[in-house]
Amino acid sequence: MIKKHLYCIFTFRKTTDAMAAEKLCIREGIPGRLIPLPTEISAGCGLAWRMSAEESEKYRDFVPNYERAVIMEM
Amino acid sequence: MxxxxxxxxxxxxxxxxxxxxxxxxxxxxxxxxxxxxxxxxxxxxxxxxxxxxxxxxxxxxxxxxxxxxxxxxxxxxxxxxxxxxxxxxxxxxxxxxxxxxxxxxxxxxxxxxxxxxxxxxxxxxxxxxxxxxxxxxxxxxxxxxxxxxxxxxxxxxxxxxxxxxxxxxxxxxxxxxxxxxxxxxxxxxxxxxxxxxxxxxxxxxxxxxxxxxxxxxxxxxxxxxxxxxxxxxxxxxxxxxxxxxxxxxxxxxxxxxxxxxxxxGEEEIYNKEKLLAEAFLQGIYDIKGIKIYGDLSASPRVPVVTLNMEGISSSVLCDMLWTDYKICTRAGAHCAPLMHKTLGTEKSGAVRFSFSYFNTADEVKAAVLALKEIGKSIYD
CATH class of the missing domain: 3.40.640.10 (Type I PLP-dependent aspartate aminotransferase-like (Major domain))
Known part of the structure; x- marks a missing residue:
């Protein structure tokens, strides 16, 4: 059985916002990576930034241009 | 070339x-x-x-x-x-x-x-x-x-x-x-x-x-x-x-x-292209029968020099530059019909020389020489 973890998923309105966010997160050392938008979440852009829910408590406010931040198990 | x-x-x-x-x-x-x-x-x-x-x-x-x-x-x-x-x-x-x-x-x-x-x-x-x-x-x-x-x-x-x-x-x-x-x-x-x-x-x-x-x-x-x-x-x-x-x-x-x-550097590129165009202009302005278009004293300009030579059509001049000197230029109407009408080149068209950062002073000299030789051949 695949072990699930709790993550914070940051969604974006458009790809350009996702790319800008990735660039800034990498530059500033904000943890996470781009993933395909989980099907459970609705958003404009098919890319989302994922970090662990635990880390999101510290870094949530530093992710730029995001539309929504959703905590979910995956 | x-x-x-x-x-x-x-x-x-x-x-x-x-x-x-x-x-x-x-x-x-x-x-x-x-x-x-x-x-x-x-x-x-x-x-x-x-x-x-x-x-x-x-x-x-x-x-x-x-x-x-x-x-x-x-x-x-x-x-x-x-x-x-x-x-x-x-x-x-x-x-x-x-x-x-x-x-x-x-x-x-x-x-x-x-x-x-x-x-x-x-x-x-x-x-x-x-x-x-x-x-x-x-x-x-x-x-x-x-x-x-x-x-x-x-x-x-x-x-x-x-x-x-x-x-x-x-x-x-x-x-x-x-x-x-x-x-x-x-x-x-x-x-x-x-x-x-x-x-x-x-x-x-x-x-x-x-x-x-x-x-x-x-x-x-x-x-x-x-x-x-x-x-x-x-x-x-x-x-x-x-x-x-x-x-x-x-x-x-x-x-x-x-x-x-x-x-x-944008400035460096602009200056080099400007120098090339100016050197070209300096080399050709006194060729007999040459007519150069545009406001040549204005600044800034893009590195484009368009001309005609009396006694030779623009298409023939352009073709001679290619066949005899392997110099690529553009003749004709340049997709700018109203500008040609204003300049009085609606029928003749004109030959355009345009320079880039990668052109050299030697290439400019060769183009000047080519025009001088062609000019001489028309009048001699």
Whole structure:
């Protein structure tokens, strides 16, 4: 059985916002990576930034241009 | 071979451009269509190119840059996307058909068009431009530099004469972007550009800058990689003006060309091209029977020198330069019919020499010598 973890998923309105966010997160050392938008979440852009829910408590406010931040198990 | 048709396209590109395109062909997926590495790598390249272009133009937000296939594509998008029946639009006789023809299309759809004239040196009258403004004027569309005379238009001055009116300034930067300082482009609300001329990128690259707050009805709708279940195409820039897969291979080449320009310096590039054009002018101005067009004393100019020689047609001169000297130039009407009418070259056409950063002083000397020899053969 695949072990699930709790993550914070940051969604974006458009790809350009996702790319800008990735660039800034990498530059500033904000943890996470781009993933395909989980099907459970609705958003404009098919890319989302994922970090662990635990880390999101510290870094949530530093992710730029995001539309929504959703905590979910995956 | 000496290539002096850089206003058509820059044939010699920085070495890195070729490598970047090959690398892109081998490694890139479709940008914004997946979260796997080849797709993300493509999306990163596209985003970086937006950033560089925004930086060059002086725009704060890279999202305001949308990619298309060339300046003509961008001009059609701008002109057809901002004008509606009942609007009035102003342009000038200096323009390329990429401006004029979309405007004629809009004229047929109920837009009224005023075409401001120019003098024998191809200089527009700013007073006439201001005097042409009406209550329903929606836009002024003009080139920052003429592809025929090399003259430039002061966009800041045009912006000033617009004043507080709600008139959009649309700049055709096909000939100027990459040649003269792009900082003046911030005066425009919309900038239409190509990547394959002075920006030294591959053909099939280009785009449009749209100032924050300006909305353009898209010419094309379709796949965008976002909002897939919406019937309407996304309205946010840049996706609003980008339907279908981008020319990511070309954009990868354009990106490194932009890096090259930044590394060398815009000023350095402008100065070198200016020196080459000036050396050419100095070498040819006293050739018997030569007629050079444009305002040669003005500054800035783009590195274009257009001429005719008495006693020889422009097409024959152009062909002799190629067959006898292996010098590439452009003859004919240069897609600028009204400019030719103004200069009195409607029937004769003219031969255009256009220089790039990669031309050399020796190439200029060879071109001067060729013209001198041809001139001598006509009169001796």
């Amino acid at each position: 000496i290539y002096l048709d850089n206003a058509a396209t820059t044939l010699k590109k920085p070495e890195c451009v070729k490598n970047a395109v090959i690398n892109a062909l081998c490694n890139l997926g479709n940008p914004s269509r997946g979260a796997y590495e080849p797709s993300l790598a493509a999306a990163r390249i596209v985003y970086s190119a937006r950033e560089r272009l925004a930086e060059l133009i002086g725009a704060e937000n890279p999202s305001r840059i949308a990619f298309g296939s060339n300046a003509t594509d961008a001009l059609n998008t701008a002109i057809q996307g901002i004008l509606t029946a009942g609007d009035h639009v102003i342009t000038t006789v200096c323009e390329h058909n990429s401006v004029l023809r979309p405007l004629y299309v809009m004229e047929e759809r109920g837009v009224s068009l005023t075409i401001v004239g120019a003098d024998k040196k191809g200089r527009i009258s700013y007073d006439e431009l201001k005097g042409s403004i009406r209550e329903n004027t929606r836009a002024i569309v003009l080139g920052q530099a003429s592809n025929l005379t090399g003259n430039t238009v002061d966009l800041k001055r045009v912006r000033e004469l617009i004043g507080g009116r709600k008139i959009l300034l649309v700049a055709d930067a096909a000939q100027s972007f990459g040649s003269i300082s792009p900082k003046d482009l911030t005066a425009a609300d919309i900038v239409c550009f190509t990547g394959h001329k002075a920006l030294m990128g591959p053909m099939g690259t280009g785009g449009i800058y749209v100032r924050e707050g300006v909305n353009i009805r898209p010419l094309k709708t379709g796949g965008s990689g976002i909002h897939s279940f919406s019937k309407a195409h996304p309205q946010d820039m840049p996706e609003a003006l980008e339907a279908g897969t981008l020319n990511c291979h070309g954009i990868a080449g354009l990106l490194v060309a932009l890096d090259f320009i930044r590394e060398v």
